[in-house]
Amino acid sequence: xxxxxxxxxxxxxxxxxxxxxxxxxxxxxxxxxxxxxxxxxxxxxxxxxxxxxxxxxxxxxxxxxxxxxxxxxxxxxxxxxxxxxxxxxxxxxxxxxxxxxxxxxxxxxxxxxxxxxxxxxxxxxxxxxxxxxxxxxxxxxxxxxxxxxxxxxxxxxxxxxxxxxxxxxxxxxxxxxxxxxxxxxxxxxxxxxxxxxxxxxxxxxxxxxxxxxxxxxxxxxxxxxxxxxx
Numbered sequence: 001x002x003x004x005x006x007x008x009x010x011x012x013x014x015x016x017x018x019x020x021x022x023x024x025x026x027x028x029x030x031x032x033x034x035x036x037x038x039x040x041x042x043x044x045x046x047x048x049x050x051x052x053x054x055x056x057x058x059x060x061x062x063x064x065x066x067x068x069x070x071x072x073x074x075x076x077x078x079x080x081x082x083x084x085x086x087x088x089x090x091x092x093x094x095x096x097x098x099x100x101x102x103x104x105x106x107x108x109x110x111x112x113x114x115x116x117x118x119x120x121x122x123x124x125x126x127x128x129x130x131x132x133x134x135x136x137x138x139x140x141x142x143x144x145x146x147x148x149x150x151x152x153x154x155x156x157x158x159x160x161x162x163x164x165x166x167x168x169x170x171x172x173x174x175x176x177x178x179x180x181x182x183x184x185x186x187x188x189x190x191x192x193x194x195x196x197x198x199x200x201x202x203x204x205x206x207x208x209x210x211x212x213x214x215x216x217x218x219x220x221x222x223x224x225x226x227x228x229x230x
Contacts, residue, residue: 008033011047011059013040015206015214017163018070019058024159025074027200028084033060071101074159086156097156100140100149104160108133112168115175116219123177130179134188137161141187147194158195165192165201170211174219 010026010033012019026033038047038057050059050066059066060073062080067073078086088094111133114126141149149157164180172178182189195201 007061007063009036009061010034011036011038011044011050011061012057013038015211016057017167020163020205021070021159022058022060022073022077023204024162024198024200025077025084025086027204028086029077029081030083031077031081071105071156071160074156078156084153086150086154086159088150088155097150100137100157101160103133103136104157108137108161112171112179115177115179116171116215117221123175127177127179134180134185138185138188141191148191154195154198158191162195162201165195166205166208167211170208170215173212174215 008026008031010019010022012022012035014037023035036044036046038044040057043055046061047057047059048055050061051057051068054068056068058070058073059068060076061067062076067076074086087097108130111126111129114122115130118126144151146152148154149161154162168180172180180188196205
């Protein structure tokens with residue numbers, strides 16, 4: 001477990017859904033950390049030094065050792081702190097959680113990037129792919145018959161997908177295309193409501209009104225804006 005007095009520093013941006021994955025887990029586990037806001041248009045030497053391969057946020061620096069990529073960081077935090085675990089102990093259940101987390105990233109999040117940053121046929125294909133992934137996740141959640149993908153408390157899959165509870169509506173508005181239909185995906189709609197009621201989530205996410213103009217600015221950058229965070 002992370003001990004008192006250890007140095008934990010998070011390099012992030014206020015609007016990043018990927019950074020908030022890490023923030024939610026840090027808050028859930030009660031881990032103290034220093035937050036450092038990064039300007040992605042003028043990246044700090046610390047960010048470039050800490051993540052020289054991808055130069056993205058978030059980056060977690062624990063006792064001088066940097067870790068990049070949000071879900072890698074989340075799994076690391078889960079390994080050093082047993083409080084509020086996000087991965088189950090059972091090997092099979094753990095493997096399934098990792099499988100569905102990879103599904104969220106590869107089959108949903110990658111398509112959502114296209115919805116936000118691309119146009120025309122590429123954007124339409126992104127929306128179609130994202131909707132197909134949501135249909136699969138809806139079916140999976142219905143089969144589980146539990147409040148969250150992690151059971152009665154949130155797990156890694158919930159953390160990976162959780163950003164849609166705030167960001168997806170904004171992305172749809174900025175991109176000018178619809179992806180989520182609450183009537184088509186009732187289990188996910190209820191899941192989103194329950195996810196937003198978790199205290200650490202409720203108290204730690206950007207305001208949608210603030211996100212809209214910022215994401216509009218990022219959209220103008222095109223695909224270059226899509227790869228600053230992960």
